[in-house]
Amino acid sequence: MLHILVPCHTAIKVCLNNKKLAVLTSMSTHTIEQLEIGDKLTNQQLCDIFGCSPQGGMRKSNSTNTLVLVSNHIESIYEDRWDNDVLHYTGMGTTGHQSLNFAQNKTLHQSNSNGVGLHLFEVFKDKQYTYAGQVILCSEPYTEIQPDREGQERTVYVFPLTLKSSRRYITAEDRQHTYQVKENKAKKLNDQEIALRVEHSTRKPSKTRVKTNVYERNVWVAEFAKRLAKGNCQLCLQPAPFNDKKGTAYLETHHIIWLSQGGEDTPENTVALCPNCHRKMHIVDDNRDIELLTQRAKHQIETFFNQEKAQ
Numbered sequence: 001m002l003h004i005l006v007p008c009h010t011a012i013k014v015c016l017n018n019k020k021l022a023v024l025t026s027m028s029t030h031t032i033e034q035l036e037i038g039d040k041l042t043n044q045q046l047c048d049i050f051g052c053s054p055q056g057g058m059r060k061s062n063s064t065n066t067l068v069l070v071s072n073h074i075e076s077i078y079e080d081r082w083d084n085d086v087l088h089y090t091g092m093g094t095t096g097h098q099s100l101n102f103a104q105n106k107t108l109h110q111s112n113s114n115g116v117g118l119h120l121f122e123v124f125k126d127k128q129y130t131y132a133g134q135v136i137l138c139s140e141p142y143t144e145i146q147p148d149r150e151g152q153e154r155t156v157y158v159f160p161l162t163l164k165s166s167r168r169y170i171t172a173e174d175r176q177h178t179y180q181v182k183e184n185k186a187k188k189l190n191d192q193e194i195a196l197r198v199e200h201s202t203r204k205p206s207k208t209r210v211k212t213n214v215y216e217r218n219v220w221v222a223e224f225a226k227r228l229a230k231g232n233c234q235l236c237l238q239p240a241p242f243n244d245k246k247g248t249a250y251l252e253t254h255h256i257i258w259l260s261q262g263g264e265d266t267p268e269n270t271v272a273l274c275p276n277c278h279r280k281m282h283i284v285d286d287n288r289d290i291e292l293l294t295q296r297a298k299h300q301i302e303t304f305f306n307q308e309k310a311q
Ligand SMILES: [Zn+2]
Pocket: 233, 234, 235, 236, 237, 238, 273, 274, 275, 276, 277, 278
């Protein structure tokens, strides 16, 4: 089983960003031009750099002639969605029908001719603004029916935006965090509220490129662990629940100490598990199970090499 894990990389990235944030805090002359894609700002830093108000999803600044667009993935009632490199961005106005002539909807609608620079920030974590880069309105805004704050159906304007110079990606950590926040929110809604959101969801899933580090696992170690297991899960000790298409007992290999936490890709740290127990290790990761698996891996390796010697 392929493990897509990020923490090592993420830790470095977070450090770099913290360093950068620290630098940004001490520099009062930081400008828009110095911003880099992926920079994470506080609301105060964002306002200082752009000269805009600290509130709202669309923030116009006359001093820098910019319109800051915030796509908040955790708090917003809107469902901004990405379709490859196009962001379908919902306009301004939280209750009632939206209008193209209203405030910043008008600025955004005319952005190809009014000279106002559009800068996009995405929020994946509370109070943290991730710079996505400059965007342009790539086609005419269109209308859609969406529920407003009170759950009333109303017409909204959706603005298709594309990034000017780069492709969009999010880090695996940001993506995971956003999902967790939404998951917690979903659990608190009543049945009607959930049904309303389901009804208004698009059938087309949002598509996103995720920047992630993938651990290349040693195939010999994995195969060795499976052979030692002899078709039985090393946690529940039951036979594999099914055979694959080639008739081989299906087990998945797992690192007792996860590679992302510094575990080694060695036989001593690798076991073969049934899919159920494998999931359990990733969800619960109980210390007693870890101990049990460590002992069993060790014992099986010793038995294997003793038999080798005897032959
Ligand atoms: Zn099992």
